[in-house]
Amino acid sequence: MSFIEELERRRTFGIISHPDAGKTTLTEKLLLFGGAIQEAGAVKNNKIKKGATSDFMEIERQRGISVATSVLAFIYKDKKINILDTPGHKDFAEDTFRTLTAVDSVIVVIDVAKGVEAQTEKLVAVCRMRKIPIIVFINKMDREGKDAFDLLDEVEQKLGLRVTPLSFPIGMGYDFKGIYNIWEKKLNLFSAENKQTISEGIEFDDVSNPELDTIIGDAAANTLREELELVYSVYPKFNLNEYLKGDLQPVFFGSALNNFGVKELLDCFTEIAPTPQPKMSDTRLVDSKEEKLTGFVFKIHANMDPKHRDRLAFVKIVSGTFKRNAPYLHVRNGKKMKFSSPNAFFAEKKEIVDESFPGDIVGLHDTGNFKIGDTLTEGEILNFKGIPSFSPEHFRYVNNADPMKAKQLYKGLDQLMDEGVAQLFTMEMNGRKLIGTVGALQYEVIQYRLEHEYGAKCTYENLPVHKACWVEATDNKEEFAEFKRVKQRYLAKDKEGKLVFLADSSFTIQMTEQKYPSVKLHTTSEYE
Ligand code: G4P
Numbered sequence: 001m002s003f004i005e006e007l008e009r010r011r012t013f014g015i016i017s018h019p020d021a022g023k024t025t026l027t028e029k030l031l032l033f034g035g036a037i038q039e040a041g042a043v044k045n046n047k048i049k050k051g052a053t054s055d056f057m058e059i060e061r062q063r064g065i066s067v068a069t070s071v072l073a074f075i076y077k078d079k080k081i082n083i084l085d086t087p088g089h090k091d092f093a094e095d096t097f098r099t100l101t102a103v104d105s106v107i108v109v110i111d112v113a114k115g116v117e118a119q120t121e122k123l124v125a126v127c128r129m130r131k132i133p134i135i136v137f138i139n140k141m142d143r144e145g146k147d148a149f150d151l152l153d154e155v156e157q158k159l160g161l162r163v164t165p166l167s168f169p170i171g172m173g174y175d176f177k178g179i180y181n182i183w184e185k186k187l188n189l190f191s192a193e194n195k196q197t198i199s200e201g202i203e204f205d206d207v208s209n210p211e212l213d214t215i216i217g218d219a220a221a222n223t224l225r226e227e228l229e230l231v232y233s234v235y236p237k238f239n240l241n242e243y244l245k246g247d248l249q250p251v252f253f254g255s256a257l258n259n260f261g262v263k264e265l266l267d268c269f270t271e272i273a274p275t276p277q278p279k280m281s282d283t284r285l286v287d288s289k290e291e292k293l294t295g296f297v298f299k300i301h302a303n304m305d306p307k308h309r310d311r312l313a314f315v316k317i318v319s320g321t322f323k324r325n326a327p328y329l330h331v332r333n334g335k336k337m338k339f340s341s342p343n344a345f346f347a348e349k350k351e352i353v354d355e356s357f358p359g360d361i362v363g364l365h366d367t368g369n370f371k372i373g374d375t376l377t378e379g380e381i382l383n384f385k386g387i388p389s390f391s392p393e394h395f396r397y398v399n400n401a402d403p404m405k406a407k408q409l410y411k412g413l414d415q416l417m418d419e420g421v422a423q424l425f426t427m428e429m430n431g432r433k434l435i436g437t438v439g440a441l442q443y444e445v446i447q448y449r450l451e452h453e454y455g456a457k458c459t460y461e462n463l464p465v466h467k468a469c470w471v472e473a474t475d476n477k478e479e480f481a482e483f484k485r486v487k488q489r490y491l492a493k494d495k496e497g498k499l500v501f502l503a504d505s506s507f508t509i510q511m512t513e514q515k516y517p518s519v520k521l522h523t524t525s526e527y528e
Protein backbone atom coordinates (compact mmCIF):
# COMPACT_ATOMS: atom_id res chain seq x y z
CA MET A 1 0.00 0.00 0.00
CA SER A 2 1.35 3.45 -0.85
CA PHE A 3 2.07 6.10 1.77
CA ILE A 4 -0.97 8.14 0.68
CA GLU A 5 -3.23 5.07 0.81
CA GLU A 6 -1.97 4.27 4.30
CA LEU A 7 -2.61 7.83 5.39
CA GLU A 8 -6.07 8.01 3.88
CA ARG A 9 -7.30 4.86 5.58
CA ARG A 10 -6.53 6.20 9.06
CA ARG A 11 -9.12 7.67 11.41
CA THR A 12 -7.77 8.82 14.76
CA PHE A 13 -10.30 9.97 17.31
CA GLY A 14 -11.22 10.21 20.97
CA ILE A 15 -14.45 9.44 22.81
CA ILE A 16 -15.41 11.98 25.43
CA SER A 17 -18.20 12.01 27.97
CA HIS A 18 -19.12 12.66 31.54
CA PRO A 19 -18.26 9.58 33.66
CA ASP A 20 -20.92 6.87 33.43
CA ALA A 21 -22.49 8.04 30.17
CA GLY A 22 -21.17 4.89 28.50
CA LYS A 23 -17.77 5.72 27.00
CA THR A 24 -16.18 2.43 28.08
CA THR A 25 -19.14 0.38 26.90
CA LEU A 26 -19.17 2.11 23.52
CA THR A 27 -15.40 1.64 23.10
CA GLU A 28 -15.83 -2.04 23.82
CA LYS A 29 -18.58 -2.44 21.26
CA LEU A 30 -16.59 -0.58 18.62
CA LEU A 31 -13.68 -2.95 19.21
CA LEU A 32 -16.01 -5.91 18.77
CA PHE A 33 -16.84 -4.67 15.28
CA GLY A 34 -13.19 -4.67 14.41
CA GLY A 35 -12.96 -8.22 15.74
CA ALA A 36 -10.31 -6.71 17.97
CA ILE A 37 -11.46 -8.18 21.23
CA GLN A 38 -12.90 -11.56 21.88
CA GLU A 39 -15.18 -10.63 24.66
CA ALA A 40 -16.65 -7.48 25.99
CA GLY A 41 -15.20 -6.41 29.31
CA ALA A 42 -11.59 -6.11 28.23
CA VAL A 43 -11.65 -2.33 28.23
CA LYS A 44 -13.11 -2.10 31.70
CA ASN A 45 -9.68 -2.48 33.24
CA ASN A 46 -8.86 1.03 32.35
CA LYS A 47 -11.65 2.53 34.32
CA ILE A 48 -11.46 4.11 37.70
CA LYS A 49 -14.27 2.57 39.67
CA LYS A 50 -16.89 4.91 40.94
CA GLY A 51 -16.77 5.91 44.55
CA ALA A 52 -13.06 5.25 44.67
CA THR A 53 -12.10 8.91 44.57
CA SER A 54 -9.65 8.65 47.42
CA ASP A 55 -8.49 5.20 46.61
CA PHE A 56 -5.53 6.10 44.57
CA MET A 57 -4.01 2.65 44.93
CA GLU A 58 -6.69 1.69 42.48
CA ILE A 59 -5.35 4.35 40.15
CA GLU A 60 -1.87 3.03 40.62
CA ARG A 61 -3.03 -0.42 39.72
CA GLN A 62 -4.79 0.87 36.68
CA ARG A 63 -1.94 3.07 35.58
CA GLY A 64 0.13 -0.07 35.52
CA ILE A 65 -2.08 -1.87 33.07
CA SER A 66 -3.52 0.99 31.12
CA VAL A 67 -0.50 1.64 28.90
CA ALA A 68 -1.90 -0.60 26.22
CA THR A 69 -5.42 0.70 26.50
CA SER A 70 -4.22 4.27 26.06
CA VAL A 71 -4.51 3.65 22.35
CA LEU A 72 -6.85 1.04 20.92
CA ALA A 73 -6.64 0.29 17.25
CA PHE A 74 -8.59 -1.93 14.94
CA ILE A 75 -9.37 -2.40 11.27
CA TYR A 76 -12.94 -1.94 10.09
CA LYS A 77 -13.94 -2.01 6.42
CA ASP A 78 -10.30 -1.62 5.56
CA LYS A 79 -9.94 1.56 7.62
CA LYS A 80 -7.40 1.71 10.43
CA ILE A 81 -9.26 3.14 13.39
CA ASN A 82 -7.19 4.54 16.28
CA ILE A 83 -9.11 5.34 19.45
CA LEU A 84 -7.19 7.46 21.94
CA ASP A 85 -8.40 6.82 25.43
CA THR A 86 -9.30 9.81 27.55
CA PRO A 87 -9.60 9.39 31.32
CA GLY A 88 -13.13 9.99 32.48
CA HIS A 89 -12.18 11.00 36.02
CA LYS A 90 -12.31 14.77 36.37
CA ASP A 91 -9.05 14.89 38.29
CA PHE A 92 -7.35 13.75 35.10
CA ALA A 93 -9.08 16.28 32.87
CA GLU A 94 -5.80 17.86 31.85
CA ASP A 95 -4.65 14.52 30.47
CA THR A 96 -7.80 14.48 28.38
CA PHE A 97 -7.22 18.05 27.15
CA ARG A 98 -3.76 17.04 25.97
CA THR A 99 -5.03 13.89 24.29
CA LEU A 100 -7.45 16.08 22.36
CA THR A 101 -4.43 17.72 20.69
CA ALA A 102 -3.67 14.35 19.07
CA VAL A 103 -7.11 13.43 17.72
CA ASP A 104 -8.54 14.34 14.34
CA SER A 105 -12.14 14.08 15.49
CA VAL A 106 -14.23 13.09 18.52
CA ILE A 107 -17.40 11.25 19.43
CA VAL A 108 -19.29 12.72 22.37
CA VAL A 109 -21.41 10.29 24.39
CA ILE A 110 -24.45 11.66 26.23
CA ASP A 111 -26.72 9.79 28.63
CA VAL A 112 -30.34 10.17 27.45
CA ALA A 113 -31.61 10.53 31.02
CA LYS A 114 -28.95 12.88 32.35
CA GLY A 115 -28.53 15.01 29.27
CA VAL A 116 -25.53 17.32 28.95
CA GLU A 117 -23.33 17.12 32.09
CA ALA A 118 -20.52 19.30 33.40
CA GLN A 119 -17.53 17.32 32.22
CA THR A 120 -18.96 17.06 28.70
CA GLU A 121 -19.43 20.83 28.57
CA LYS A 122 -15.80 21.47 29.46
CA LEU A 123 -14.40 18.96 27.01
CA VAL A 124 -16.64 20.01 24.13
CA ALA A 125 -15.62 23.63 24.74
CA VAL A 126 -11.99 22.62 24.12
CA CYS A 127 -12.99 20.75 20.94
CA ARG A 128 -14.94 23.74 19.68
CA MET A 129 -12.02 26.05 20.34
CA ARG A 130 -9.91 23.79 18.14
CA LYS A 131 -12.67 23.26 15.55
CA ILE A 132 -12.44 19.49 15.95
CA PRO A 133 -15.19 17.66 14.02
CA ILE A 134 -17.68 16.14 16.47
CA ILE A 135 -20.29 13.37 16.22
CA VAL A 136 -22.77 13.06 19.11
CA PHE A 137 -24.03 9.66 20.32
CA ILE A 138 -27.04 9.74 22.61
CA ASN A 139 -26.82 6.57 24.68
CA LYS A 140 -29.04 4.40 26.88
CA MET A 141 -32.15 4.69 24.70
CA ASP A 142 -33.35 1.46 26.34
CA ARG A 143 -33.98 3.56 29.47
CA GLU A 144 -36.51 6.27 30.14
CA GLY A 145 -34.95 9.61 29.41
CA LYS A 146 -35.51 13.05 28.02
CA ASP A 147 -37.57 13.72 24.91
CA ALA A 148 -35.35 13.55 21.82
CA PHE A 149 -36.14 17.09 20.67
CA ASP A 150 -35.57 18.54 24.16
CA LEU A 151 -32.25 16.77 24.27
CA LEU A 152 -31.21 18.09 20.86
CA ASP A 153 -32.10 21.58 22.11
CA GLU A 154 -30.01 21.04 25.21
CA VAL A 155 -27.05 19.87 23.13
CA GLU A 156 -27.33 22.98 20.98
CA GLN A 157 -27.67 25.37 23.89
CA LYS A 158 -25.29 23.94 26.49
CA LEU A 159 -22.62 22.69 24.12
CA GLY A 160 -23.00 25.45 21.56
CA LEU A 161 -23.32 22.92 18.73
CA ARG A 162 -25.34 23.05 15.53
CA VAL A 163 -26.82 19.57 15.25
CA THR A 164 -28.22 17.44 12.46
CA PRO A 165 -29.78 14.11 13.54
CA LEU A 166 -28.62 11.26 11.30
CA SER A 167 -30.74 8.74 13.16
CA PHE A 168 -33.92 9.17 15.14
CA PRO A 169 -35.37 7.03 17.94
CA ILE A 170 -38.73 5.32 17.80
CA GLY A 171 -39.95 5.56 21.37
CA MET A 172 -37.66 5.11 24.34
CA GLY A 173 -37.20 3.08 27.51
CA TYR A 174 -39.90 0.46 27.86
CA ASP A 175 -41.39 1.53 24.52
CA PHE A 176 -38.12 1.73 22.63
CA LYS A 177 -38.74 0.11 19.26
CA GLY A 178 -35.59 1.05 17.42
CA ILE A 179 -34.21 3.81 15.27
CA TYR A 180 -34.77 5.20 11.84
CA ASN A 181 -31.37 5.61 10.23
CA ILE A 182 -31.64 8.89 8.33
CA TRP A 183 -28.11 8.55 6.97
CA GLU A 184 -28.75 5.23 5.23
CA LYS A 185 -32.55 5.42 5.03
CA LYS A 186 -33.01 2.21 6.96
CA LEU A 187 -35.21 1.03 9.77
CA ASN A 188 -33.50 -0.82 12.57
CA LEU A 189 -35.62 -2.61 15.14
CA PHE A 190 -34.54 -3.08 18.72
CA SER A 191 -34.74 -6.30 20.64
CA ALA A 192 -33.29 -6.36 24.14
CA GLU A 193 -33.16 -10.16 24.14
CA ASN A 194 -30.94 -10.28 21.15
CA LYS A 195 -27.87 -8.35 22.20
CA GLN A 196 -25.37 -10.43 20.28
CA THR A 197 -26.77 -10.19 16.78
CA ILE A 198 -26.30 -7.04 14.80
CA SER A 199 -29.13 -6.38 12.45
CA GLU A 200 -28.34 -4.81 9.09
CA GLY A 201 -31.63 -2.94 9.24
CA ILE A 202 -34.44 -2.89 6.70
CA GLU A 203 -34.12 -0.62 3.67
CA PHE A 204 -36.83 1.98 4.07
CA ASP A 205 -36.58 4.91 1.72
CA ASP A 206 -40.04 6.26 2.22
CA VAL A 207 -41.60 6.32 5.68
CA SER A 208 -45.01 7.13 4.19
CA ASN A 209 -45.10 3.53 2.94
CA PRO A 210 -47.99 1.81 4.84
CA GLU A 211 -45.72 -1.14 5.48
CA LEU A 212 -44.21 0.90 8.29
CA ASP A 213 -47.53 0.60 10.20
CA THR A 214 -47.41 -3.17 9.91
CA ILE A 215 -43.88 -3.33 11.21
CA ILE A 216 -43.96 -0.95 14.17
CA GLY A 217 -47.69 -0.37 14.68
CA ASP A 218 -49.95 2.52 13.59
CA ALA A 219 -49.28 4.81 16.52
CA ALA A 220 -45.48 4.53 16.45
CA ALA A 221 -45.45 4.84 12.67
CA ASN A 222 -47.46 8.03 12.73
CA THR A 223 -45.34 9.55 15.50
CA LEU A 224 -42.19 8.69 13.60
CA ARG A 225 -43.55 10.29 10.41
CA GLU A 226 -44.43 13.48 12.28
CA GLU A 227 -41.13 13.60 14.10
CA LEU A 228 -39.09 13.03 10.98
CA GLU A 229 -40.99 15.79 9.23
CA LEU A 230 -40.05 18.08 12.08
CA VAL A 231 -36.42 16.93 11.93
CA TYR A 232 -36.24 17.66 8.20
CA SER A 233 -37.81 21.08 8.55
CA VAL A 234 -36.02 22.28 11.70
CA TYR A 235 -32.46 20.97 11.43
CA PRO A 236 -29.92 21.72 8.70
CA LYS A 237 -29.16 18.97 6.22
CA PHE A 238 -25.93 17.09 6.74
CA ASN A 239 -23.06 18.71 4.89
CA LEU A 240 -19.66 17.02 4.93
CA ASN A 241 -17.66 20.23 4.69
CA GLU A 242 -19.49 21.90 7.52
CA TYR A 243 -18.96 18.82 9.70
CA LEU A 244 -15.25 18.74 8.86
CA LYS A 245 -14.90 22.44 9.66
CA GLY A 246 -16.51 21.88 13.05
CA ASP A 247 -19.62 23.90 12.12
CA LEU A 248 -22.17 21.06 12.05
CA GLN A 249 -22.50 18.03 14.32
CA PRO A 250 -24.31 14.81 13.33
CA VAL A 251 -26.26 13.06 16.10
CA PHE A 252 -26.94 9.33 16.48
CA PHE A 253 -29.15 7.56 19.01
CA GLY A 254 -28.64 4.07 20.42
CA SER A 255 -27.78 1.84 23.31
CA ALA A 256 -24.15 0.89 23.65
CA LEU A 257 -24.88 -1.79 26.22
CA ASN A 258 -27.27 -3.50 23.83
CA ASN A 259 -24.96 -2.94 20.90
CA PHE A 260 -27.76 -1.06 19.24
CA GLY A 261 -27.19 1.90 16.95
CA VAL A 262 -23.43 1.39 17.27
CA LYS A 263 -22.93 -0.09 13.80
CA GLU A 264 -24.84 2.84 12.28
CA LEU A 265 -22.54 5.21 14.14
CA LEU A 266 -19.38 3.37 13.09
CA ASP A 267 -20.45 3.01 9.45
CA CYS A 268 -21.14 6.71 9.17
CA PHE A 269 -18.01 7.59 11.15
CA THR A 270 -15.69 5.62 8.84
CA GLU A 271 -17.24 7.33 5.86
CA ILE A 272 -17.20 10.94 7.05
CA ALA A 273 -14.56 11.27 9.78
CA PRO A 274 -11.43 13.18 8.76
CA THR A 275 -8.18 11.54 7.69
CA PRO A 276 -5.03 12.73 9.54
CA GLN A 277 -5.10 16.51 9.54
CA PRO A 278 -2.38 19.14 8.99
CA LYS A 279 -0.98 20.69 12.16
CA MET A 280 0.32 24.17 12.91
CA SER A 281 3.87 24.55 14.17
CA ASP A 282 5.71 27.66 15.31
CA THR A 283 7.17 28.11 11.84
CA ARG A 284 4.59 26.73 9.39
CA LEU A 285 1.59 24.48 8.77
CA VAL A 286 2.74 20.86 8.41
CA ASP A 287 0.67 18.82 5.99
CA SER A 288 0.11 15.16 6.80
CA LYS A 289 0.95 14.22 3.20
CA GLU A 290 4.52 15.53 3.48
CA GLU A 291 6.97 12.67 3.19
CA LYS A 292 9.34 13.74 5.94
CA LEU A 293 8.50 12.58 9.40
CA THR A 294 7.17 14.95 12.02
CA GLY A 295 5.39 14.11 15.25
CA PHE A 296 4.90 15.27 18.81
CA VAL A 297 4.65 13.81 22.30
CA PHE A 298 1.19 14.20 23.83
CA LYS A 299 1.40 11.78 26.72
CA ILE A 300 4.07 10.18 28.88
CA HIS A 301 3.36 7.07 30.83
CA ALA A 302 5.64 6.09 33.67
CA ASN A 303 6.36 2.49 34.43
CA MET A 304 5.12 1.95 37.95
CA ASP A 305 7.53 -0.86 38.62
CA PRO A 306 10.56 0.73 40.36
CA LYS A 307 12.80 -1.98 38.88
CA HIS A 308 11.98 -0.82 35.38
CA ARG A 309 12.16 2.92 35.52
CA ASP A 310 11.64 3.57 31.85
CA ARG A 311 8.73 5.53 30.58
CA LEU A 312 6.69 5.32 27.43
CA ALA A 313 6.33 8.53 25.42
CA PHE A 314 3.31 8.57 23.12
CA VAL A 315 4.02 10.27 19.81
CA LYS A 316 1.32 11.25 17.35
CA ILE A 317 2.67 11.11 13.81
CA VAL A 318 1.72 14.25 11.92
CA SER A 319 3.50 13.62 8.60
CA GLY A 320 5.81 11.10 6.93
CA THR A 321 6.63 7.52 7.87
CA PHE A 322 8.09 6.69 11.25
CA LYS A 323 10.77 4.03 10.72
CA ARG A 324 12.38 1.81 13.32
CA ASN A 325 16.08 2.67 13.86
CA ALA A 326 15.97 5.79 11.69
CA PRO A 327 17.60 8.91 13.20
CA TYR A 328 15.16 11.64 14.22
CA LEU A 329 15.83 15.07 15.64
CA HIS A 330 14.54 15.78 19.14
CA VAL A 331 14.06 19.48 18.42
CA ARG A 332 14.12 20.82 22.00
CA ASN A 333 17.33 18.96 22.86
CA GLY A 334 18.88 19.44 19.44
CA LYS A 335 19.88 15.75 19.53
CA LYS A 336 19.42 12.99 16.97
CA MET A 337 17.88 9.85 18.40
CA LYS A 338 17.15 6.34 17.11
CA PHE A 339 14.45 4.07 18.39
CA SER A 340 15.05 0.36 18.16
CA SER A 341 11.74 -0.81 19.58
CA PRO A 342 8.92 1.60 18.81
CA ASN A 343 5.58 0.23 19.93
CA ALA A 344 2.40 0.29 17.95
CA PHE A 345 -0.93 -0.37 19.55
CA PHE A 346 -3.45 -2.88 18.39
CA ALA A 347 -6.65 -3.74 20.25
CA GLU A 348 -5.49 -4.10 23.81
CA LYS A 349 -1.94 -5.16 22.95
CA LYS A 350 1.19 -3.34 21.98
CA GLU A 351 3.88 -4.66 19.69
CA ILE A 352 7.10 -3.50 18.04
CA VAL A 353 6.63 -2.17 14.53
CA ASP A 354 8.91 -1.20 11.67
CA GLU A 355 6.75 1.54 10.19
CA SER A 356 3.93 3.81 11.29
CA PHE A 357 2.00 6.43 9.34
CA PRO A 358 0.32 9.78 9.94
CA GLY A 359 -2.56 9.40 12.38
CA ASP A 360 -0.83 6.53 14.16
CA ILE A 361 0.53 6.69 17.67
CA VAL A 362 3.92 5.17 18.46
CA GLY A 363 5.09 4.47 21.97
CA LEU A 364 8.80 5.21 22.50
CA HIS A 365 10.78 3.91 25.45
CA ASP A 366 12.27 6.86 27.22
CA THR A 367 14.68 7.29 30.07
CA GLY A 368 13.85 10.93 30.72
CA ASN A 369 14.56 12.70 27.43
CA PHE A 370 11.01 13.57 26.58
CA LYS A 371 8.45 15.89 27.97
CA ILE A 372 4.95 16.61 26.82
CA GLY A 373 4.87 18.80 23.73
CA ASP A 374 8.28 17.72 22.38
CA THR A 375 8.59 17.54 18.60
CA LEU A 376 10.46 14.98 16.46
CA THR A 377 11.51 15.74 12.85
CA GLU A 378 14.02 14.55 10.24
CA GLY A 379 16.12 17.64 10.91
CA GLU A 380 13.84 20.64 10.43
CA ILE A 381 13.62 23.00 13.38
CA LEU A 382 9.96 23.36 14.23
CA ASN A 383 7.78 22.94 17.29
CA PHE A 384 4.15 21.92 17.17
CA LYS A 385 1.79 24.29 18.85
CA GLY A 386 -1.36 23.61 20.70
CA ILE A 387 -0.32 21.77 23.83
CA PRO A 388 -1.00 24.54 26.29
CA SER A 389 -1.07 24.23 30.06
CA PHE A 390 -4.40 25.16 31.55
CA SER A 391 -4.72 26.93 34.84
CA PRO A 392 -4.75 24.37 37.66
CA GLU A 393 -7.65 24.35 40.12
CA HIS A 394 -5.69 23.47 43.26
CA PHE A 395 -2.45 24.95 44.56
CA ARG A 396 -0.16 23.74 47.33
CA TYR A 397 3.35 24.60 48.45
CA VAL A 398 5.56 21.57 48.45
CA ASN A 399 8.00 21.17 51.37
CA ASN A 400 10.91 18.79 51.58
CA ALA A 401 10.27 16.44 54.52
CA ASP A 402 13.67 14.75 54.40
CA PRO A 403 16.57 17.24 54.19
CA MET A 404 18.97 14.46 53.16
CA LYS A 405 16.93 13.77 50.02
CA ALA A 406 16.58 17.24 48.50
CA LYS A 407 18.23 16.18 45.26
CA GLN A 408 15.91 13.20 44.84
CA LEU A 409 12.91 15.39 45.58
CA TYR A 410 13.75 17.91 42.89
CA LYS A 411 14.64 15.27 40.35
CA GLY A 412 11.37 13.46 41.08
CA LEU A 413 9.33 16.63 40.86
CA ASP A 414 11.03 17.55 37.61
CA GLN A 415 10.28 14.22 35.98
CA LEU A 416 6.71 14.00 37.24
CA MET A 417 6.04 17.47 35.84
CA ASP A 418 7.51 16.43 32.44
CA GLU A 419 4.97 13.62 32.46
CA GLY A 420 2.28 16.22 32.93
CA VAL A 421 1.08 14.89 36.30
CA ALA A 422 0.85 18.46 37.62
CA GLN A 423 2.41 21.90 37.11
CA LEU A 424 5.26 23.34 39.10
CA PHE A 425 5.58 27.05 39.79
CA THR A 426 8.41 28.92 41.52
CA MET A 427 7.45 31.97 43.56
CA GLU A 428 9.24 35.14 42.44
CA MET A 429 9.63 36.48 45.98
CA ASN A 430 11.27 33.58 47.75
CA GLY A 431 11.81 30.73 45.30
CA ARG A 432 9.33 28.45 47.04
CA LYS A 433 7.90 25.66 44.89
CA LEU A 434 4.20 25.45 44.28
CA ILE A 435 2.36 22.51 42.74
CA GLY A 436 -0.82 23.17 40.79
CA THR A 437 -3.20 20.35 39.84
CA VAL A 438 -6.60 19.86 38.28
CA GLY A 439 -7.76 17.47 40.98
CA ALA A 440 -6.86 16.92 44.61
CA LEU A 441 -6.12 13.28 43.86
CA GLN A 442 -2.85 14.16 42.13
CA TYR A 443 -1.28 15.31 45.41
CA GLU A 444 -1.63 11.80 46.80
CA VAL A 445 -0.27 10.31 43.61
CA ILE A 446 2.74 12.67 43.63
CA GLN A 447 3.55 12.00 47.28
CA TYR A 448 3.31 8.27 46.76
CA ARG A 449 5.37 8.24 43.60
CA LEU A 450 8.08 10.54 45.04
CA GLU A 451 8.49 8.16 47.91
CA HIS A 452 8.35 4.89 45.97
CA GLU A 453 10.19 5.86 42.81
CA TYR A 454 12.63 8.51 44.03
CA GLY A 455 12.98 7.84 47.74
CA ALA A 456 11.95 11.41 48.61
CA LYS A 457 9.38 12.65 51.08
CA CYS A 458 7.28 15.78 50.88
CA THR A 459 4.53 17.59 52.74
CA TYR A 460 2.08 20.16 51.42
CA GLU A 461 0.72 23.50 52.51
CA ASN A 462 -2.47 24.86 51.04
CA LEU A 463 -2.48 28.14 49.19
CA PRO A 464 -5.79 29.80 48.41
CA VAL A 465 -5.40 30.55 44.73
CA HIS A 466 -8.36 30.74 42.39
CA LYS A 467 -6.54 30.72 39.05
CA ALA A 468 -3.05 30.96 37.65
CA CYS A 469 -3.01 33.56 34.88
CA TRP A 470 -0.20 33.68 32.35
CA VAL A 471 0.93 37.27 31.99
CA GLU A 472 1.50 38.69 28.53
CA ALA A 473 4.23 41.30 28.66
CA THR A 474 3.23 44.71 27.40
CA ASP A 475 4.90 47.59 25.58
CA ASN A 476 3.80 49.90 28.33
CA LYS A 477 6.96 49.43 30.38
CA GLU A 478 5.95 51.73 33.20
CA GLU A 479 2.63 50.04 33.77
CA PHE A 480 4.19 46.58 33.57
CA ALA A 481 6.84 47.53 36.14
CA GLU A 482 4.16 48.95 38.41
CA PHE A 483 2.09 45.75 38.05
CA LYS A 484 5.11 43.61 38.93
CA ARG A 485 5.99 45.78 41.93
CA VAL A 486 2.49 45.83 43.41
CA LYS A 487 1.69 42.18 42.70
CA GLN A 488 5.16 40.87 43.59
CA ARG A 489 3.85 38.51 46.27
CA TYR A 490 1.51 36.84 43.81
CA LEU A 491 3.90 36.33 40.93
CA ALA A 492 5.57 33.08 40.00
CA LYS A 493 7.33 31.46 37.05
CA ASP A 494 6.07 28.27 35.40
CA LYS A 495 8.42 25.49 34.31
CA GLU A 496 9.21 27.25 31.04
CA GLY A 497 10.06 30.45 32.91
CA LYS A 498 6.84 32.19 31.85
CA LEU A 499 5.44 34.75 34.25
CA VAL A 500 2.25 33.76 36.08
CA PHE A 501 -0.06 35.81 38.27
CA LEU A 502 -1.74 33.84 41.07
CA ALA A 503 -5.15 35.40 41.58
CA ASP A 504 -7.19 34.60 44.68
CA SER A 505 -10.56 35.28 43.05
CA SER A 506 -12.18 36.16 39.75
CA PHE A 507 -12.84 39.56 41.27
CA THR A 508 -9.09 40.09 41.68
CA ILE A 509 -8.55 39.19 38.03
CA GLN A 510 -11.19 41.70 37.00
CA MET A 511 -9.78 44.47 39.20
CA THR A 512 -6.23 43.80 38.04
CA GLU A 513 -7.27 43.97 34.41
CA GLN A 514 -9.01 47.26 35.07
CA LYS A 515 -6.11 48.76 36.92
CA TYR A 516 -3.44 47.64 34.43
CA PRO A 517 -5.29 47.59 31.10
CA SER A 518 -2.15 46.97 29.06
CA VAL A 519 -1.23 43.83 31.03
CA LYS A 520 -3.05 40.86 29.50
CA LEU A 521 -3.93 37.87 31.70
CA HIS A 522 -4.57 34.43 30.15
CA THR A 523 -5.80 31.19 31.72
CA THR A 524 -3.76 29.02 29.33
CA SER A 525 -0.03 29.13 28.73
CA GLU A 526 -0.39 29.44 24.95
CA TYR A 527 -2.16 32.49 23.68
CA GLU A 528 -2.29 34.26 20.35
P1 G4P B 1 -18.14 5.52 31.28
O1 G4P B 1 -17.01 4.76 30.67
O2 G4P B 1 -18.61 6.65 30.43
O3 G4P B 1 -17.91 5.94 32.69
O4 G4P B 1 -19.42 4.56 31.34
P2 G4P B 1 -19.56 2.97 31.24
O5 G4P B 1 -19.39 2.52 29.83
O6 G4P B 1 -18.77 2.30 32.28
O7 G4P B 1 -21.10 2.87 31.57
C1 G4P B 1 -21.64 3.27 32.82
C2 G4P B 1 -22.81 2.41 33.19
O8 G4P B 1 -23.84 2.57 32.21
C3 G4P B 1 -22.49 0.93 33.22
O9 G4P B 1 -23.30 0.33 34.20
C4 G4P B 1 -22.96 0.46 31.86
O10 G4P B 1 -23.28 -0.92 31.85
C5 G4P B 1 -24.19 1.30 31.68
N1 G4P B 1 -24.57 1.49 30.27
C6 G4P B 1 -23.77 1.81 29.21
N2 G4P B 1 -24.49 1.87 28.07
C7 G4P B 1 -25.78 1.58 28.40
C8 G4P B 1 -26.98 1.48 27.65
O11 G4P B 1 -27.04 1.66 26.46
N3 G4P B 1 -28.11 1.18 28.37
C9 G4P B 1 -28.10 0.98 29.72
N4 G4P B 1 -29.24 0.68 30.30
N5 G4P B 1 -26.98 1.05 30.45
C10 G4P B 1 -25.82 1.35 29.80
P3 G4P B 1 -22.81 0.00 35.67
O12 G4P B 1 -23.85 -0.85 36.29
O13 G4P B 1 -22.45 1.26 36.35
O14 G4P B 1 -21.49 -0.77 35.44
P4 G4P B 1 -21.29 -2.31 35.11
O15 G4P B 1 -21.55 -2.99 36.38
O16 G4P B 1 -22.30 -2.65 34.04
O17 G4P B 1 -19.89 -2.37 34.65
